[in-house]
Amino acid sequence: MSEFTIFENALIVTCDESHKTIENGAMIIRGREIFWVGPAEELPQEQRSAAKIIDAGGKILMPGLINTHAHCGDTLFRGLVEDLPLEQWLQTIWKAEAEVLGDAEICRLGVELGFAELLSGGVTSVMDNFWHPDQTFLAAQDAGIRLATGGIFFDFDGMDGNGPENRQKDAAELFDRFGENDEMFVGTMPHGTYTVGPENLRGAINLANERGGFFSIHAAETKVEQATIQERYQTSVIRHLSALGGLSQNTVLAHCVHVDDEELDLMAKTGTHVAHNPLSNLKLASGFAPIMEMQKRGINVTLGTDGAVSGNDMDMWLAMRLAATIHKAATENPSAVTAGEALHMATLNGAKALGAESYLGSLEVGKRADFILLNHSGAHASPMFNPINHLVYSATKGDVNDVFVSGRQLVKDKQLLTLDLSDICTKARALQPRIMAALKENPKEVRA
Ligand SMILES: [Zn+2]
Structure with missing residues (x-):
């Protein structure tokens, strides 16, 4: 050759x-x-x-496009439940997930289905957040997609059948197993400030810092989340993260829809990156992230699709087009988010969030x-x-x-060339009856 x-x-x-x-x-x-x-x-x-x-x-x-927020394994539940209020919707999705995701092989099938979709759509790097992240790394090595993922932190027993007491150790192991591979990125990925308490959050932040990895978390996605943190800790999500040392140039915050000026200043000052997920924010009725305010402060805004249950497909072209259009309407300003800015969000800005702008x-x-x-x-x-x-x-x-x-x-x-699409789709379809049967235990929660 x-x-x-x-x-x-x-x-x-x-x-x-x-x-x-x-x-x-x-x-x-x-x-x-x-x-x-x-x-x-x-x-x-x-x-x-x-x-x-x-x-x-x-x-x-x-x-290639860089998707900075995805849950590839959620492709297994695409279209399962729609058009419900967030809390009710989540309960149903979690029930379906609990039925099958204890099985590491099924998780791997889900991420392979997600990788197939992403690669076909021109995505070459993805920051993914899902159960059994070791399986995600192994699947990515075989598929050839560039992956950023890391240990999940969750204060309750997870869909993977694992408990909070093991999260720190499991996350550290991922750095040992995959940290040497310079085609991949290892970090820590607590679910959110409302599902992970301060002690475990600090553990995740410290581990990422000690091992030179990224730290990524869902943050300020909904008003309910902000109200919960206010009630629990008498502060806001971003201030809470800031007090724990969670804002830095290695931090990627997914969503940041409900943030005030002072929080934006904190993010700008620390070099914190944002993963903007316009379709997920629209579909789950979360609101409009203040992207122009972020840009004004020099905050690095990147693009994500979120999982296939909150956006149904993981289409970065749609994410770009929405990023370049919805803020025009929301701010009544036709110059908001230009085409060039949206394209950079999906490419160069994504590389910056990975600390990899020198080579991606x-x-x-x-x-x-x-x-x-x-x-x-x-x-x-x-x-x-x-x-x-x-x-x-x-x-x-x-x-x-x-x-x-x-x-x-x-x-x-x-x-x-690296994934057997027809085999993956056949196996994913074969899981449908099992998932539907799990939901029938409480049919009121499902609306097709
Ligand atoms: Zn998400």
Whole structure:
């Protein structure tokens, strides 16, 4: 095999800080890194003569998307229950989860189903939060997707059949087992401030700090959550986390819908990152995150899909489009969240949240070769005056043709190369009767 691979005849969207695009571009990769990227006419000839050459057919070549908040295993419960108030909805979902998720193999099946969906849709990195995270790491190593996950913390017995007394030890073990793999990110992932008390939260924060990992938690998602923390600790969610030492440049807070100015200042001052999940916030009626206020303060805003029970699909193209539209309506400002800003949320900003902007998030020399090829020959892409506007306002996950992570091809002509999609789907469907039977114990809680 040749040392170099050259992609020619590509419309390159680099997603670098300056949003550079190259109309007739080429990119050379060597091993897992980008060796050269630029206009076709400047392509270095010494590499060309010895390289494997791939004609991109005029497709858009851009960085893979980075999803900073997902629960891949929840794909097993997609569409199970809808249109209920949050608390009632959660009770039903948790009942279904409790039926099957004690089984580590079933958890792995769920994350594989999620990975299949993410990779097909052009996502090359995902921060995932789910039971049996060791299984998620193993599945990611096999599938080739770049994963950030870590030990779950929960003050009650979890869906995995594990209790709170083991969480700290289990989380530490993940650093031992997977911390050396420089294609992965290990952190700690307490569920939320209302499900994890101060002592266990401090444990999770300290472990992440000691081991140089990230710390990620659901924060300030709903008004009910803020009221609970106010009643329990006479403070707000973000202030509570701040007092525990949980805000830092290694922290990724999912949601941050209900936050006041002082809390935003605290987040900005500490370099805390936000994972914005617009579809989940819309569907669960959580509200509108104050994204413009975050941007004004220089807070790094990234994008997530949340799980498939709160958004039904894990579509980062939809997340981008919603991020670039709902805040315009919410603030009555058509300039709120531009296309370029939304695209950065799903690429370079995600890399920053992972502490990996030096090697992920854009197509630049020396960075890892995490990239995708996108068709833009359809009716919804013709004409295309500006590729960045197209990517955010009209491209869809169905346009994704090829996906590479660290130079390894994982999707070729829309076919997954590392996951057996038909086998995964068959097994997921086979679980349906068992899940439905578990819910029938209390049919009032289910509304199809
Ligand atoms: Zn979530």
